[in-house]
Amino acid sequence: MKVLDQKTGMDRRAFLKVSMMASGALMIGVNWASAALANELDGSTWIPNLYVRIDRDGKITIVSKNPEAGQGVKTAFPMVVAECLEVDWHDVNVEQAPLDDRYGRQVVGGSRGTPDGWDDLRIAGTGALHLLTAAAAGKWGVSAAECSAASGTIVHKPSGKSAAYHTLLDIAAKLPVPDVSDLKLKSRPEDFKLLGTFVPGVDNPKIVTGQPLFGCDTRLNGMLYAVFEKCPSFGGKVRSANVEKIRKLPGVTHAFVIKGTENLNGLMPGVAIVAKSWWEANSARNQLQVDWDSSHADSTADFNARAQVLSKEQGETLRADGNVEKALDSADKVIQSSYYYPFVSHANMEPQNCTARYHESGRMELWAPSQNPKSGRSLVSGTLGIPEDRIHVNLTRIGGGFGRRLRNDFMVEAAWIAREVGRPVQLQWTREDDMRHDFYRPAAWHHFQAGIDGNGRMTAFDHHFITFGKNGETISGAGLSPDHYPAGLVQNFRLRQSVIEANVPTGPWRSPGHSAYCWAYQSFFDELALAAGRDQLEFRLDLLSRSYGKPPLNLERTSGTLRVAAEKAGWGRKLAANRGLGMAFHYDHGGFVSHVAEVVAKGSKIQVEKVWSGIDIGPVINLSGARNQVEGCVVDALSTAQLEITFADGATEQSNFSDYELLRIDQSPEIECHFIQSDFPPMGLGEPPIAPATPAIANAIFAATGTRIRELPFNRSGISV
Amino acid sequence: MSKVTLKINGESHLLDVPPDMPLLWALRDTLNLVGTKYSCGIGVCGSCIVLIDGVPTQSCVMPAAGMAGMEITTIEGLAPNGDHPLQKAWNDVDVPQCGYCQGGQILTAAALLKQNSNPSDKDIDEAMYGNLCRCGTYPRIRKAIKLAAQYAAKAGVES
Ligand code: FES
Numbered sequence: 061m062k063v064l065d066q067k068t069g070m071d072r073r074a075f076l077k078v079s080m081m082a083s084g085a086l087m088i089g090v091n092w093a094s095a096a097l098a099n100e101l102d103g104s105t106w107i108p109n110l111y112v113r114i115d116r117d118g119k120i121t122i123v124s125k126n127p128e129a130g131q132g133v134k135t136a137f138p139m140v141v142a143e144c145l146e147v148d149w150h151d152v153n154v155e156q157a158p159l160d161d162r163y164g165r166q167v168v169g170g171s172r173g174t175p176d177g178w179d180d181l182r183i184a185g186t187g188a189l190h191l192l193t194a195a196a197a198g199k200w201g202v203s204a205a206e207c208s209a210a211s212g213t214i215v216h217k218p219s220g221k222s223a224a225y226h227t228l229l230d231i232a233a234k235l236p237v238p239d240v241s242d243l244k245l246k247s248r249p250e251d252f253k254l255l256g257t258f259v260p261g262v263d264n265p266k267i268v269t270g271q272p273l274f275g276c277d278t279r280l281n282g283m284l285y286a287v288f289e290k291c292p293s294f295g296g297k298v299r300s301a302n303v304e305k306i307r308k309l310p311g312v313t314h315a316f317v318i319k320g321t322e323n324l325n326g327l328m329p330g331v332a333i334v335a336k337s338w339w340e341a342n343s344a345r346n347q348l349q350v351d352w353d354s355s356h357a358d359s360t361a362d363f364n365a366r367a368q369v370l371s372k373e374q375g376e377t378l379r380a381d382g383n384v385e386k387a388l389d390s391a392d393k394v395i396q397s398s399y400y401y402p403f404v405s406h407a408n409m410e411p412q413n414c415t416a417r418y419h420e421s422g423r424m425e426l427w428a429p430s431q432n433p434k435s436g437r438s439l440v441s442g443t444l445g446i447p448e449d450r451i452h453v454n455l456t457r458i459g460g461g462f463g464r465r466l467r468n469d470f471m472v473e474a475a476w477i478a479r480e481v482g483r484p485v486q487l488q489w490t491r492e493d494d495m496r497h498d499f500y501r502p503a504a505w506h507h508f509q510a511g512i513d514g515n516g517r518m519t520a521f522d523h524h525f526i527t528f529g530k531n532g533e534t535i536s537g538a539g540l541s542p543d544h545y546p547a548g549l550v551q552n553f554r555l556r557q558s559v560i561e562a563n564v565p566t567g568p569w570r571s572p573g574h575s576a577y578c579w580a581y582q583s584f585f586d587e588l589a590l591a592a593g594r595d596q597l598e599f600r601l602d603l604l605s606r607s608y609g610k611p612p613l614n615l616e617r618t619s620g621t622l623r624v625a626a627e628k629a630g631w632g633r634k635l636a637a638n639r640g641l642g643m644a645f646h647y648d649h650g651g652f653v654s655h656v657a658e659v660v661a662k663g664s665k666i667q668v669e670k671v672w673s674g675i676d677i678g679p680v681i682n683l684s685g686a687r688n689q690v691e692g693c694v695v696d697a698l699s700t701a702q703l704e705i706t707f708a709d710g711a712t713e714q715s716n717f718s719d720y721e722l723l724r725i726d727q728s729p730e731i732e733c734h735f736i737q738s739d740f741p742p743m744g745l746g747e748p749p750i751a752p753a754t755p756a757i758a759n760a761i762f763a764a765t766g767t768r769i770r771e772l773p774f775n776r777s778g779i780s781v
Numbered sequence: 782m783s784k785v786t787l788k789i790n791g792e793s794h795l796l797d798v799p800p801d802m803p804l805l806w807a808l809r810d811t812l813n814l815v816g817t818k819y820s821c822g823i824g825v826c827g828s829c830i831v832l833i834d835g836v837p838t839q840s841c842v843m844p845a846a847g848m849a850g851m852e853i854t855t856i857e858g859l860a861p862n863g864d865h866p867l868q869k870a871w872n873d874v875d876v877p878q879c880g881y882c883q884g885g886q887i888l889t890a891a892a893l894l895k896q897n898s899n900p901s902d903k904d905i906d907e908a909m910y911g912n913l914c915r916c917g918t919y920p921r922i923r924k925a926i927k928l929a930a931q932y933a934a935k936a937g938v939e940s
């Protein structure tokens with residue numbers, strides 16, 4: 061075995077650099093250069109890197125760096141380290157890291173955790189094992205190449221010697237850190253023992269016994285509770301408020317106006333009420349009177365009227381291939397259809413909250429259920445004028461993210477209130493606050509026109525997309541890539557865009573954009589196949605069989621998932637008249653997913669009985685977590701297809717689960733997952749399965765009832781689930 | 782303020798709470814029993830469910846001051862070491878995603894299994910109707926309740 065020779069100059073810093081070069085810019089997570097954490101003994105604990113700690117008594121700790129919002133990363137990431145470290149899973153203790161720049165990206169979002177973490181985690185586990193192996197080989201005077209490892213023990217077969225990891229710490233800690241190019245990283249499914257198996261979540265024991273885990277479970281000595289009232293109409297400012305009266309109410313300790321900023325994503329103006337209990341703070345709020353100064357009056361009715369007008373205009377052309385107009389003229393058939401979906405809310409089960417403690421020394425401590433704590437820290441720093449290195453953020457478990465908690469308005473509110481009050485404060489939003497102050501998934505209109513030739517092939521695709529923006533630019537979550545399929549799958553293609561000016565806050569919502577427009581595309585494909593007199597599967601596979609210019613997605617992998625889903629669902633089998641199968645494929649965030657849904661209709665009432673999923677995200681890390689994400693996405697899609705957020709006078713009209721009714725258990729389908737375990741690097745799965753689920757279900761509804769759903773929510777077409 | 786003695790998880794607690802304070806907030810803020818979760822506050826989501834004399838009840842709409850003498854079981858008290866058949870099944874099936882709703886789900890399921898040791902899908906759907914799960918763990922909840930019923934039957938045979 062080659063160990064690093066210090067004299068060659070390949071020191072710890074060099075290793076860091078090498079590891080960055082080998083695996084891209086996000087490799088700083090494995091920070092072997094850190095003085096405190098580079099392969100050394102700290103008391104009785106060996107710390108070979110930021111992810112692994114082994115105690116003399118044999119305790120093995122693996123640190124999970126990313127926030128856990130239900131996407132399963134707190135189990136999946138340590139599994140990767142454990143796999144490479146060759147330790148048994150039941151011997152591993154998992155610990156949540158705080159926000160710490162040495163870990164690099166600490167975000168739940170974009171399904172990027174797995175692909176970004178994959179190299180760092182394997183290097184962490186394999187690098188630590190490399191040192192332990194070298195330690196044992198050195199101790200026994202044998203070649204490291206003859207040693208193997210399993211279940212936390214290094215074995216030298218020829219001599220029959222073996223040593224548990226924790227007996228090797230002193231020697232291992234003195235060894236030079238290996239060169240990353242000497243590490244043989246496991247990468248193929250057949251190399252894995254733990255990866256790909258069904259592993260229950262590491263926090264399950266605490267969840268099922270109700271132990272504190274979530275942001276709102278934080279309890280600090282002397283802590284007070286706060287509510288924060290903002291203008292119902294987005295961006296409204298406080299002219300005056302009856303805070304003197306509020307201060308005298310039972311339990312209330314503080315009530316004050318926060319002037320706030322103009323940043324819809326930051327500290328908005330409002331009134332804070334702080335009390336000894338949350339109930340008292342919120343009860344006092346019932347008597348709060350605020351004179352708001354608000355100038356915005358967005359409404360759904362106005363948006364609709366504006367979209368009507370814009371639909372008659374050309375819009376701005378974002379992409380044009382071939383000659384769409386000519387191709388439409390010469391087509392055998394031209395099919396025209398329009399699709400609309402509304403704004404929707406994230407509706408996390410745990411309403412937004414954050415706990416903050418401000419120390420007189422100027423240090424701020426936060427306990428934040430944030431998907432992006434780093435950007436939260438910089439928001440707090442910028443708004444309160446506290447240097448970032450004086451802000452410590454603890455990552456709590458998150459009661460649902462779905463993109464909502466990429467925004468950190470709740471963090472900056474809690475921090476501001478806590479500094480003002482001078483005592484630890486927990487800010488807890490009500491459900492109503494949460495629904496009225498979300499960053500909604502934007503609505504949009506898609507006007508499609510497609511031409512089909514004598515062979516039933518699509519020859520032209522014209523798309524007028526009407527979305528939302530400010531000053532002509534699309535706002536967060538409202539854009540559409542001009543390179544999205546069917547661009548590249550059809551010779552003559554045009555995408556035109558019109559923008560409605562809006563002041564409502566929008567943002568990423570689970571698989572931003574895709575989770576909405578995939579339904580429009582894949583429903584329209586259904587219409588095209590029907591018009592062409594072709595089978596849905598055959599039409600789609602044919603569409604995926606050729607590209608014009610750069611393919612917009614990997615045609616083979618996409619077709620592969622569609623074939624698997626169709627085969628498992630028994631596509632083409634004979635069904636009762638009130639039953640239907642529907643399908644859709646999609647690709648986003650690195651994942652290829654196709655679904656086939658089966659529904660049964662009883663009048664206008666639909667039951668989605670089963671969904672078969674074909675998935676290619678490379679090797680699966682945790683089979684349980686992966687299936688959980690597919691199941692969750694399908695349920696989320698069916699739930700969201702029945703929901704809408706509307707606005708009047710610049711404010712959100714819905715306020716709670718009574719008028720934004722999430723799916724309940726009796727409507728939930730059975731879901732069967734089929735993973736294609738390809739050799740590609742593993743991808744995340746929090747998002748890819750949701751986009752194709754809505755159209756697969758909608759297409760099945762058409763097959764069962766003859767009702768083509770062209771507007772969401774479903775009930776606009778007289779369909780209820 | 783109202784003084785009330787509550788019997789929670791077999792222990793008596795003397796509380797001094799605002800007369801209209803729901804049990805949910807008495808548990809969370811006064812007693813630091815944070816396993817019971819707030820989500821809707823209007824009785825429609827089931828996150829805050831506790832068992833009151835064995836009956837699943839939304840603690841967000843029940844004033845604590847009126848609950849003297851009743852047996853209150855929170856998720857912390859179901860089986861503190863986590864060995865209730867439902868808790869085991871919940872882990873083995875790996876039901877939780879974010880986990881926020883799961884305390885309420887488990888307590889509701891516990892009341893179901895008390896009355897019906899072998900529930901069908903339909904029985905489960907009816908009993909669990911009041912418990913929302915934003916993450917969509919419903920298929921696994923069904924599975925876990927059935928598995929827990931098996932665990933309980935097996936334990937019954939053995940003991
Ligand atoms: S919080 Fe009580 S039912 Fe929703």
Ligand code: FES
Nearest residue numbers: 879880914915916
């Ligand atoms: S597990 Fe997240 S709400 Fe149920």
